[in-house]
Amino acid sequence: MIKSQPPHIISSNLTETSATWRLRIDETLPYFNGHFRNQPVLPGVTQLDWAIQLGCAHFQYPIHATTLEVLKFQNVITPGIEVNLSITLDTKKHKLSFVYSNQQTRFSSGRIVISTQRPLIAS
Numbered sequence: 001m002i003k004s005q006p007p008h009i010i011s012s013n014l015t016e017t018s019a020t021w022r023l024r025i026d027e028t029l030p031y032f033n034g035h036f037r038n039q040p041v042l043p044g045v046t047q048l049d050w051a052i053q054l055g056c057a058h059f060q061y062p063i064h065a066t067t068l069e070v071l072k073f074q075n076v077i078t079p080g081i082e083v084n085l086s087i088t089l090d091t092k093k094h095k096l097s098f099v100y101s102n103q104q105t106r107f108s109s110g111r112i113v114i115s116t117q118r119p120l121i122a123s
Contacts, residue, residue: 005030007050010082019058020086023050027079042077047108051098055087056114059096064115069095071110083107 008024025042032040048068056063077083077100087098094114100107 006053014058016089017091018086018088019055020084021054023083023085025077025079025081025083029079032079039076040079042079044071044073044108047073047077047100048110048112051085051087051096051100051110052112054085055089055096055098055112058087059089061094061114061116065112066115067113069111069113071108073108075105075107077107 007029008026010022010024012022013020029042031043031046048071052063052065055061081102083100083102085098085100087096089096094116096112096114097110098112099109
């Protein structure tokens with residue numbers, strides 16, 4: 001997976017099995033360039049990458065997703081807003097469930113199955 005520039009983290013609430021980050025979606029993030037001209041939106045692949053990066057770092061997994069489950073993009077994330085990224089850990093199944101939301105809106109959600117093995121690097 002491509003490692004993207006992380007978002008601006010305003011605050012966090014971290015436990016052993018859950019984490020919530022308050023994120024500022026800055027207008028200057030490069031992901032808005034060309035995605036779309038009249039109404040820029042944060043690409044779903046960037047949202048997914050941030051969830052994998054932050055979740056794996058917090059729960060101490062190697063950054064290697066093997067499967068995505070029930071991935072849903074309900075509303076677009078636009079420049080200049082603040083959102084919560086909440087992730088819960090299922091330790092037995094090695095799954096991270098994530099939700100991007102704010103008080104009024106659920107933007108996206110899904111489950112990420114994390115490999116506990118380091119990925120093989122092709123030579």
